[in-house]
Amino acid sequence: MGPPGAFGLLSRRYEAQYGLDYRMLGKLAVTQRNHALLNENACEKLRVPITIDDYMNSRMIADPIRLLDCVMRADGAAGLMMMSRKRAKQKGLSKTVIPIGYAELTNFKGGENLVDVTKSGHEICGKKALDAAGLTIKDIASFHPYDDFIIAILLQLEAFGFCKAGAGVQFIRDHDFSYNGDLPLNTGGGQISAGQAACSSHNLVEAVRQLQGEAGKRQVKDTSNALVTGIGWINYGRNWGSSAALVLVPE
């Protein structure tokens, strides 16, 4: 069935439980694409503007998953230098970013035989990471969720508590996720519009860049923190098997 089929099952179930205005997924796709247009490191092939209609009319892969829901294979690389504060100082590095909250959860509800597939381990590990950082979800200045399919962003908005379960579509309608909007989201284009070159490192590198104030034309105003997430695989009849959350702040 492949990953599009797995996310097709998740999407259709979400739609049956809560209703799903696919144009709002299109809004997320367009926002991310607009960010890729401002990101010189994004995959060149993807740096073409799209509209919500383009999203809606893109061909079905695993109905209701469309082409523009899917992350594209891409070559590339990403890297981060990690070191102690002391070493950073010795090296004369002034723009450093500190992880202040991290949590992950594997095998969410693994001991249950029938689960609500619209829910994931992010609802637990998101809270843990925020607690460790001494923040609430309302404090988050920019959000960099793992995006292999657009629906994963909607599910994470709910799981992290930006809004209640089932209220994700309305939340998307009510907010501006542009780099200069009220909740900047995947400001480098996300994996879907920048390219999934080194798995979730794209979203992490982008968050670090933003907090260093080096995001150029797409620089967010509020660099007080950033929330980055990770997702691992889809289990049989379940949501993703691994969920991760990381809160970063500038030094």
Place this chain on the structure above:
Amino acid sequence: MSKALNDTLGVKRAIKHFDFAEPYWEGTKQKKLVIQYCKATGKYQHFPRPVSIFTGRRRDIEWREVSGKGVVFSYTVAQRGTPAFRGLEPYAVVSVTLDVGVNFIANIVNCTAAELKVGMKVKPYWHPLDDGTHLLMFQPDNGPA
């Protein structure tokens, strides 16, 4: 739109059997759906595992025949299949909540795109494989119970 869906019956299936799942495959030879039941908690589980997902113990597992009837929990219609299924699009994959409370993912046959809905009743369709086992698929259940 009553667009036909392809049934994928012609696809060559190469299915790996795990030792601990052998009672499942044995059951399919007689077109019986036999799944794991945890004696300690009174709950079913699917897919087969070496231990109970509820207790983590091997000795709590027994195998029970179930009806295979259920309702569609979710579905997706593949328009771009994985390589073995290429050329057979569109075909549907369904996740079915069996009447014993587990979800089972399979293809669906004898069903149009217009009929296919979350909540629709389905029953087993047993597709014979070369090794004498059968592959469980689903079909609409329109008849009396």
